[in-house]
Amino acid sequence: MYQDLKFWVSDTICAGLSPISGPLFAKTCSRFIDGFLVTTELLALACGIGFFLAIALTFARVSGRSVLVWPAQIFVYVFRGTPLLVQLWIIYFGVGSLGEQGLGPVLWTFFKNPWLVGLLVLTLNTSAYVSEIFRGGLANVEKGQMEAALSIGMPWLRAMRRIMLPQAIRIAWPAYGNELILMMKGSALISTITVMDLMGQTRTIFARNFDLNTYLYAAILYLVLAACISVFVAVMERRFRRSVGR
Amino acid sequence: MKFSVLAVGLLAGGLASAASAQDVLRIATEGAYPPFNNVTADGELVGFDVEIAEALCAAMERECEIVAQDWDGIIPGLVNDKYDAIIASMSITEERKQAIDFSAPYYSNYLSVVGADGTTATLEKLGDVSIGAQRSTTGSQWAEDTYGNRADIRLYDTNPAAFSDLSSGRVETVVADFLPAAAWVKDNEGFGFVAEKIDIADQIGIGVRKGEDALRDDLNTAIEAIRADGTYQTISIKYFGIDIF
Amino acid sequence: MEQINTVLGPLSFGQGGWGDDLLNGALLTLQLALCAMLAGLVMGLGLAGMKLSRTRMLRWPAAAYTLFMRGVPEFLILLFVFFGSDSLINAVATSLGFQGGYEVPKFMAAVAGLSIIFAAYACEIFRGAYLAVPSGQIEAGQAIGLSRSQVFFRIRFPQLWRFAIPGLGNLWMVVLKDTSLAAVIALNELLRIAKLGGETEQSPLLFFVAAGALYLMMTSLSDVVRSALERRARRGMAGA
Numbered sequence: 002m003y004q005d006l007k008f009w010v011s012d013t014i015c016a017g018l019s020p021i022s023g024p025l026f027a028k029t030c031s032r033f034i035d036g037f038l039v040t041t042e043l044l045a046l047a048c049g050i051g052f053f054l055a056i057a058l059t060f061a062r063v064s065g066r067s068v069l070v071w072p073a074q075i076f077v078y079v080f081r082g083t084p085l086l087v088q089l090w091i092i093y094f095g096v097g098s099l100g101e102q103g104l105g106p107v108l109w110t111f112f113k114n115p116w117l118v119g120l121l122v123l124t125l126n127t128s129a130y131v132s133e134i135f136r137g138g139l140a141n142v143e144k145g146q147m148e149a150a151l152s153i154g155m156p157w158l159r160a161m162r163r164i165m166l167p168q169a170i171r172i173a174w175p176a177y178g179n180e181l182i183l184m185m186k187g188s189a190l191i192s193t194i195t196v197m198d199l200m201g202q203t204r205t206i207f208a209r210n211f212d213l214n215t216y217l218y219a220a221i222l223y224l225v226l227a228a229c230i231s232v233f234v235a236v237m238e239r240r241f242r243r244s245v246g247r
Numbered sequence: 248m249k250f251s252v253l254a255v256g257l258l259a260g261g262l263a264s265a266a267s268a269q270d271v272l273r274i275a276t277e278g279a280y281p282p283f284n285n286v287t288a289d290g291e292l293v294g295f296d297v298e299i300a301e302a303l304c305a306a307m308e309r310e311c312e313i314v315a316q317d318w319d320g321i322i323p324g325l326v327n328d329k330y331d332a333i334i335a336s337m338s339i340t341e342e343r344k345q346a347i348d349f350s351a352p353y354y355s356n357y358l359s360v361v362g363a364d365g366t367t368a369t370l371e372k373l374g375d376v377s378i379g380a381q382r383s384t385t386g387s388q389w390a391e392d393t394y395g396n397r398a399d400i401r402l403y404d405t406n407p408a409a410f411s412d413l414s415s416g417r418v419e420t421v422v423a424d425f426l427p428a429a430a431w432v433k434d435n436e437g438f439g440f441v442a443e444k445i446d447i448a449d450q451i452g453i454g455v456r457k458g459e460d461a462l463r464d465d466l467n468t469a470i471e472a473i474r475a476d477g478t479y480q481t482i483s484i485k486y487f488g489i490d491i492f
Numbered sequence: 493m494e495q496i497n498t499v500l501g502p503l504s505f506g507q508g509g510w511g512d513d514l515l516n517g518a519l520l521t522l523q524l525a526l527c528a529m530l531a532g533l534v535m536g537l538g539l540a541g542m543k544l545s546r547t548r549m550l551r552w553p554a555a556a557y558t559l560f561m562r563g564v565p566e567f568l569i570l571l572f573v574f575f576g577s578d579s580l581i582n583a584v585a586t587s588l589g590f591q592g593g594y595e596v597p598k599f600m601a602a603v604a605g606l607s608i609i610f611a612a613y614a615c616e617i618f619r620g621a622y623l624a625v626p627s628g629q630i631e632a633g634q635a636i637g638l639s640r641s642q643v644f645f646r647i648r649f650p651q652l653w654r655f656a657i658p659g660l661g662n663l664w665m666v667v668l669k670d671t672s673l674a675a676v677i678a679l680n681e682l683l684r685i686a687k688l689g690g691e692t693e694q695s696p697l698l699f700f701v702a703a704g705a706l707y708l709m710m711t712s713l714s715d716v717v718r719s720a721l722e723r724r725a726r727r728g729m730a731g732a
Contacts, residue, residue: 081711083711084672084683084707085669086672086675087700087703087704090683094697095697095698095700096697097412097417098411098695098696098697099415100416101415109416113416115401115417182563186565186566188565189566189567189568190567192567195379195412200567200568204571205387207571208382210342213572213575213576213579216572219568220564223563223564224563227563287692288510288689288692289508290513317677320574320678323578323579326578327579328578405691411691
């Protein structure tokens with residue numbers, strides 16, 4: 002159902018583009034747009050879930066309780082210290098090689114699916130980087146505000162969430178915008194675990210026609226996506242500024 | 248300072264090496280396609296293709312150098328003169344013929360569908376289940392052409408990666424060349440051929456650059472020579488127990 | 493040694509074991525990262541010069557270049573360079589009347605691919621560092637009668653590095669991690685060796701985790717060096 006809707010969207014876009022596209026692109030358009038939609042969808046989900054996971058991680062890291070601080074610190078350290086491609090391959094090919102016997106039927110239904118594994122790794126990876134960005138933002142919020150909130154009896158978590166976090170996010174917003182673009186570029190790697198994202202489609206097309214223009218078309222589509230992300234970041238930034246002024 | 252010297256050295260060395268090596272015949276194989284070509288832990292290339300290449304070189308009385316090259320880049324590498332020939336179980340196809348030339352075939356191939364025992368897939372219904380294949384092979388291209396590019400076709404960088412996902416149950420079927428599939432099925436209990444074999448009139452040849460007719464003719468003569476003196480049959484029986492020509 | 497090798501299993505050293513192969517892979521990873529970083533820095537300096545220049549003809553191409561490189565996946569650029577570099581060099585060679593047949597070794601293609609990406613990032617870092625030199629210092633230089641080139645070489649350039657070091661430290665970490673993409677173009681760096689080992693020994697988890705641990709060691713070590721350099725660069729800087 003949903004899959005059909007995506008195919009319909011991509012066919013409609015291709016039909017619309019056909020008068021202006023060259024012969025190579027017209028022939029492979031539905032592949033490119035199918036891949037483009039998969040990339041967009043994974044990115045939106047990974048960044049959306051990763052955003053909240055990053056907040057949880059950041060709170061754990063500044064909570065001052067070693068049961069929370071250490072696991073969160075180690076998580077962030079490992080995910081920022083190793084390449085995304087290694088993380089993908091450890092989880093898809095490495096953990097996946099344990100199979101149903103090693104993982105049990107519930108976990109296996111998850112690890113079986115390359116799309117879900119890709120989403121998982123992208124989410125964990127981005128949450129580690131974003132948590133580092135938010136922590137930097139928190140460090141730049143004036144400490145007195147937290148003390149003031151606690152002194153009027155506000156619980157720690159609520160003070161963090163209501164007072165510190167919104168300011169930290171506002172300060173860290175440009176860095177967060179950069180991370181979104183980096184994530185978009187990193188997502189191309191999920192093509193190595195058989196997900197047919199934009200890069201996966203591109204490599205498959207090139208494998209048949211050996212035409213370097215294939216990569217140029219893909220580059221243009223990635224630039225379109227990057228432009229959309231930049232616009233989103235800028236619009237949000239303007240909204241923040243307005244709410245500060247109020 | 249030391250590093251910039253290193254970089255300059257690499258640049259000079261890299262650009263010079265290609266042109267000077269005219270006398271040695273440079274042959275590329277994939278190195279990830281057992282039992283035809285694969286790499287051992289000590290970095291040595293072994294397999295049917297490798298031994299055939301060595302036998303052909305002996306028959307042509309030429310010195311050869313065999314290098315490993317990943318599949319996706321193997322035709323671009325030939326076109327750009329990184330090596331002179333591809334002996335890597337490559338099917339002769341119309342698409343490939345637009346980029347390179349081929350020798351006479353040195354064995355025939357058909358496609359087969361591998362799955363877990365009990366999988367009941369027919370060729371008509373294969374499009375409904377997940378199909379694994381190596382990217383840019385006749386297997387993946389047959390699947391794309393038959394079931395469309397929106398079927399659940401998973402493309403892997405190597406053949407063993409596809410089989411590994413089949414054995415863990417991640418994909419339901421793998422479409423691959425018959426002989427390596429047979430070799431894999433032999434070693435993996437619980438798996439077998441699940442649909443009738445697919446004859447795509449597939450013949451395996453040696454890829455050479457367009458216009459290199461002299462080399463192609465030499466290779467054709469050498470293939471006939473190793474067929475005539477029994478070298479070919481010995482190698483084939485060593486790997487497959489039968490003559491696969 | 494024997495005992496260590498028994499514990500390590502397929503990761504042991506010597507014949508039949510992959511331990512030494514993995515370390516060699518890690519060495520190639522480091523070489524690749526160093527070469528890419530150096531080439532990227534040189535190109536980045538040039539690009540920053542273009543971007544800061546007063547001529548539009550220089551400024552615009554540099555801006556377009558950095559915009560492009562920062563918006564397109566590294567993986568795509570690397571594959572494009574890998575598949576395209578040979579055709580490009582041969583096309584140039586034939587058009588100049590030389591015989592074709594040049595090859596770009598995988599290592600060079602990987603260095604070229606990675607460095608043209610990181611040049612764009614290095615350019616932004618250098619530009620930021622150039623503009624970070626307080627304008628009061630420049631005015632002071634002009635006031636005591638230094639020429640424009642003297643202001644550049646005596647005041648701006650020596651300080652460029654200290655302002656650029658935090659950014660360049662970050663960039664080095666990114667380069668180090670992105671060398672892993674070269675595994676996909678079959679360069680025998682760390683990740684590719686781990687993949688081959690995992691496929692041959694049928695234990696991909698062990699090999700990929702081992703590779704991950706080696707990457708973590710390399711980035712941790714780099715982090716220590718980076719902090720030391722940053723401390724040095726900050727010496728005597730006001731407000732730091």
